[in-house]
Amino acid sequence: MSRIGKKPVAIPAGVTVEVKGTVVSVQGPKGALSYAHLPEVTVRVEGGEVVVGRKDDSDEAKARHGLTRQLIANMVTGVSVGYEKKLEIIGVGYKAQIQAKKVVLNLGHSHAIDYPIPEGITVAQEEKNKNIVVVRGINKQLVGQVAAEIRAYRPPEPYKGKGVRYLGEDVRRKPGKAAAKAAGPA
Secondary structure, eight states, X not given: OOTTTTSOEEOOTTOEEEEETTEEEEEETTEEEEEEXXXXXXXXXXXXXXXXXXXXXXXXXXXXXXXXXXXXHHHHHHHHTOEEEEEEEESTTOXXXXXXXXXXXXXSSSSOEEEEOOTTEEXXXXXXXXXEEEEEESOHHHHHXXXXXXXHTSOOOTTTOOEXXXXXXOOOOOOOHHHHHHHOOO
């Protein structure tokens, strides 16, 4: 039995969960999400919890038991609390500007990069530090995908650390050519 799959998902106040056939719909104060689960698992609402089970002990059912439970738990958290990822832009002249439905990134390329903001995602800059971009939304997968796509335009480089990184990300730094030469041959 899957350790994650057998845990019930608690439904907080203000959130409703409906199961119709293979479609699980979750509504809350921040919005609504739905997920069509695979036929190898069963989903039912009992009291104030969502219980995920599996129809048999096939490898497919075992593999998707915990996955389905976690996706439903992420949907419940998303519609009640929401998700956010913070990106930090480091480098001289590197900056981001949020316009109507796009983010304009100046990351040292010969041109500015226009990143269109997908539906259901909001992107903002922190008031105190304009070099920190915050990606928010109710869909955990979409928030992570948007943050990863923005970061991919200029990942942090290992010599000076310039680029776009997640806030708090540890970038391993390498010594430069001059530092290696000064150390001398081993």
